[in-house]
Amino acid sequence: MTTHDLPKGMIRAPGGLGPHEGYMPGFGNDFETEALPGALPQGMNSPQKCNYGLYGEQLSGTAFTANPPERTWTYRIRPSVKHSTRYARIDLPFWQSAPNVVPDVTSLGQYRWDPVPYTEERLTWLTGMRTMTTAGDVNTQVGMASHVYLVTESMVDSYFFSADSELLVVPQEGRLRFCTELGVIDLEPREIAILPRGLVYRVEVLDGPCRGFVCENYGQKFELPARGPIGANCLANPRDFKAPVAAFEDREKPSTLTVKWCGQFHETGIGQSPLDVVAWHGNYAPLKYDLRTYCPVGAVLFDHPDPSIFTVLTAPSGVPGTANIDFVLFRERWTVAEDTFRPPWYHKNIMSELMGNIYGQYDAKPKGFVPGGMSLHNMMLPHGPDRNAFEGASNADLKAEKLDNTMSFMFETRFPQHLTRFAAEDAPLQDDYIDCWASLEKKFDGTPGRK
Numbered sequence: 001m002t003t004h005d006l007p008k009g010m011i012r013a014p015g016g017l018g019p020h021e022g023y024m025p026g027f028g029n030d031f032e033t034e035a036l037p038g039a040l041p042q043g044m045n046s047p048q049k050c051n052y053g054l055y056g057e058q059l060s061g062t063a064f065t066a067n068p069p070e071r072t073w074t075y076r077i078r079p080s081v082k083h084s085t086r087y088a089r090i091d092l093p094f095w096q097s098a099p100n101v102v103p104d105v106t107s108l109g110q111y112r113w114d115p116v117p118y119t120e121e122r123l124t125w126l127t128g129m130r131t132m133t134t135a136g137d138v139n140t141q142v143g144m145a146s147h148v149y150l151v152t153e154s155m156v157d158s159y160f161f162s163a164d165s166e167l168l169v170v171p172q173e174g175r176l177r178f179c180t181e182l183g184v185i186d187l188e189p190r191e192i193a194i195l196p197r198g199l200v201y202r203v204e205v206l207d208g209p210c211r212g213f214v215c216e217n218y219g220q221k222f223e224l225p226a227r228g229p230i231g232a233n234c235l236a237n238p239r240d241f242k243a244p245v246a247a248f249e250d251r252e253k254p255s256t257l258t259v260k261w262c263g264q265f266h267e268t269g270i271g272q273s274p275l276d277v278v279a280w281h282g283n284y285a286p287l288k289y290d291l292r293t294y295c296p297v298g299a300v301l302f303d304h305p306d307p308s309i310f311t312v313l314t315a316p317s318g319v320p321g322t323a324n325i326d327f328v329l330f331r332e333r334w335t336v337a338e339d340t341f342r343p344p345w346y347h348k349n350i351m352s353e354l355m356g357n358i359y360g361q362y363d364a365k366p367k368g369f370v371p372g373g374m375s376l377h378n379m380m381l382p383h384g385p386d387r388n389a390f391e392g393a394s395n396a397d398l399k400a401e402k403l404d405n406t407m408s409f410m411f412e413t414r415f416p417q418h419l420t421r422f423a424a425e426d427a428p429l430q431d432d433y434i435d436c437w438a439s440l441e442k443k444f445d446g447t448p449g450r451k
């Protein structure tokens with residue numbers, strides 16, 4: 001892994017161990033970090049005057065009275081409210097929000113896409129976001145959107161925050177840097193990032209072009225799933241989530257701040273970098289997580305469990321056990337089940353399943369579901385292994401087998417997902433996808449016995 005210098009002029013707090021220099025471990029921890037000694041008030045939040053002439057400002061990610069409340073105290077060069085122009089509406093036509101039911105687009109179906117290709121167009125995090133599906137309603141803060149991003153250019157003197165959503169970022173190609181108010185996160189394939197609602201950042205390209213997937217969560221924040229009988233260990237362990245240490249820049253440069261708000265985009269001018277938080281403490285922070293630290297648990301004797309066993313993160317919907325979104329990971333693992341059809345079974349599901357391939361081959365679809373590609377099996381629509389996977393797995397010699405070179409994921413939501421016009425018309429939809437099941441044979445001939 002190449003290390004990249006920090007942006008010119010940025011000052012970062014010390015902290016982090018070994019390869020995790022610049023990050024602090026833990027999920028939902030109460031962190032504290034300062035890039036200049038003594039910048040963080042101790043024992044209180046609001047001293048009459050802050051050290052270094054900093055302004056104290058709170059970022060609340062939950063209602064004040066939520067249990068537990070999530071908020072972070074920032075100590076910054078200027079309060080966020082100091083920007084120079086009124087918010088003016090701008091158009092980002094490829095970044096759509098729910099509800100977005102396109103009348104002449106049919107979302108009912110099994111769909112699969114090849115990777116959305118790069119073009120000559122130079123695209124930033126904002127102009128390169130391509131919405132594939134939306135679900136729920138951004139105004140009532142339920143549901144989600146799935147996006148593909150194509151990013152070739154860094155944001156320059158340009159910053160962004162989403163008031164609508166928390167963003168879960170799943171890179172597939174290239175390396176990105178998220179310079180956020182609370183510190184710097186470098187991100188590459190096999191890692192994910194969580195960018196909280198309201199957090200200001202700019203996205204830079206470290207190694208481009210960059211493609212990946214985003215789950216935009218309109219609802220309650222992602223959390224670690226209840227572990228139940230699995231107990232305290234395995235799956236995603238809290239210490240493997242990393243929050244950045246404080247880093248700030250003192251840059252006086254006319255800039256723009258774009259805000260996503262109720263599905264619309266607005267821009268305001270700002271005379272300085274808003275990434276001017278010298279110190280912060282709290283439990284509302286961006287995180288990154290290395291998917292290679294995910295410890296899968298599975299069937300060790302027979303049968304195929306529900307894929308909930310592979311949940312990395314879950315965003316509750318208010319109905320216990322029924323997620324607004326589950327983020328599920330299908331990664332390298334051993335399959336050992338005896339006398340078992342080992343790949344996913346055929347099924348219909350009330351939850352709708354949006355999948356993406358990060359690398360390698362997915363066991364239910366040995367061909368056609370390629371790295372960078374996506375598939376959608378919408379609410380209650382049947383799906384399962386294609387014919388080759390079925391025949392292979394039904395006739396395989398069932399010794400212990402390592403599924404290697406495989407990493408796919410699922411954004412599963414309790415709400416039906418609606419295709420955008422981009423997904424239906426511009427993205428490389430595979431018109432023949434459902435043919436992968438067409439040649440499944442009738443094996444029944446009325447006589448008993450395994451066939």
Ligand SMILES: O=C(O)Cc1cc(O)ccc1O
Binds near residue numbers: 306
């Ligand atoms: O449809 C899919 O490929 C995802 C999936 C995987 C699995 O192991 C069980 C159910 C399921 O929906």
Ligand SMILES: [Fe+2]
Binds near residue numbers: 347349383
């Ligand atoms: Fe499925």
